[in-house]
Amino acid sequence: MVRSYLTNEGFKVDPVFTGKEAINRFISNSYDLVLLDLMLPEINGMDFLQTLRQNSFVPVIITSAKDGEADKALGLGFGADDYITKPFSMIELLARVKAAIRRSTQYKESTQPEVPAILTIHEIEMDIHNFIVKKNGQEMSLTSKEWNILKLFFENPKKVMTKEQIYHSVWDDHYYGDDHVINVHISRLREKIEDDPTKPEYVKTVWGIGYKLGEFK
Template sequence: MQKTILLVEDDQDISNMIKTYLNNEAFNVKCVFDGEEARIAFKNAHYDLVLLDLMLPKLNGMDFLQLVRTNSFIPVIIMSAKDSEGDKALGLGLGADDYITKPFSMVELAARVKAAIRRATQYIATPIERNTSIIKVHEIELDTENHRVTKKGIEINLTSKEWKILCLLFENQKKVFTKEQIYRSVWSDDYFGDENIINVHISRLREKIEDTPSKPSYIKTIWGIGYKLGEF
């Protein structure tokens, strides 16, 4: 089945170039040119992936991303001329799956689109198999059947990547994972040493589940190796 992409880009020349290339790669592309138009389009149709510029009129890209993440795990790739670590960290922290800096090659963009859709398809097709759907560690309960995380009975909202990282650690409570192992397991892709993606997701996850994120109890750093679940 042909995959459909929502392309949110206010520069019409860039939008046309991306649309033409991805059409030739057998994708169906819906183009919108501002954040409000994107909000309406996303509400009224199904998409397999969003390509999102950040500097948009009417509703900026970050605000649109937050709207998407309120009820959807659809893959989102940010396309931006902003290349600082802070901008990348913010975008990934709000739930983007990837971040590509302008100018970029169409070949690289298409490869990232295909990888993101492949990972999302694998995530849907291969749910976690367990004898029981509830895993409890200290004050946190992970319900793998209903994809819910609660702490002291209060639900915690996680992005799809944060959820998969937490599942990985909760299901392997004695194991230390390297960043490469986490990336391969969660992103289902080859690891090229981009530690920032892992660092951002771990940091955001700690902010949501730890009492004191700067002194984490649940996600422990094993210096020089990676991360493991804390012991209580």
Template sequence: MNATILLVEDDLSIGEMVVSYLTSEGFKLIHAHDGEEALEMFSRQTYDLILLDLMLPKLNGMDFLRQIRAKSHVPILILSAKGGEADKAIGLGFGADDYIAKPFSMIELSARVKAAIRRATHYVDPFPQSESRVITVNELSMNMDNLTVSKKGVEIKLTAKELQILQLFLTHPNKVFTKQQIFNSVWNDDYYGDENVINVHMSRLREKIEDQPSAPQYIKTLWGIGYRLGEF
């Protein structure tokens, strides 16, 4: 796929196995062994994906993830032995795009990597060039040219998935979306009933765009059905 991946993994045996397999699949792998080294490597070049272990020396995976998300929307797939729902939710909440628990098969890892890169690169522009490329709903605006979001003129930092979810609603103002439809549209993958992924991303998005996340006005919940853009 000619994609460059930053692997952040301190376990040498796992790292060598991942590098060997994904290289054979056509990817270019850059291997960092701790969080500080990974930050330095990330500053040197552009990557198509980050494979991130959580339990890292010097700078742990969550802190690395927070720092990357403050400046980049690069897809991040977490690799971790901490596979509990709480850890998964925390990782997704901090901006990871996917989560695979150790031990994992190389076939599954390769499939997840390809899917994440495919989702990130196959961006569908909903606007012809002749139309306005800024959507404004009440005090919230989304610029489709540079994918920035602002509220009352102040920019709001969103992750790639949060941007895609918000874009989905803003470009379909009269449509009600089920969780399955959101997952299929944003993740471009089959939905297996993992509501936690949608719930975490929706919660984080609401925290950033709503005045009162517990009483959302922009993305409304229709209990038992799904979500729709609020009416103003």
């Protein structure tokens, strides 16, 4: 049903039915978006997502009957960009697919030559053109959302970013006051870039407002 609907809307859809098949297909083909069911045979959706995120920033939308906060947080923490709970309408799915692809396209367009090739703050270096992040020379693996959040702070080093500004800039969508998604991604980003995530130096919390990049001498 999903394949038929999206095909009628002009998308080319390549369905696979096991996690192992999905990994093999992704290695040999290029895709603009992944719709991921968590309950896959052979290799489950979470394991596939972790494998995918080792080498790709492609947008991932999880479609799952699991609607608990822990499941959503886990999926987003592992690198998904969005999470839609079954049953869902085809109209809502289409809107989310278009939004995810639009954000990904704008993300790629934002890395044109006029943007500095290398952004460096203290021990972290971001290679904008090649999507590489290093800390003390060691490459780190970030999801597309984590990359965009960190890039936003690096491009605005002295500015306090409200959660509304972060959500609008990174998710390209209206912010309705639900900060759970932002908090999950900030937490996961800190786990990767901070020496001590409980005492963050790079992404500082400004209580009651949002976040800012830490200041280094």
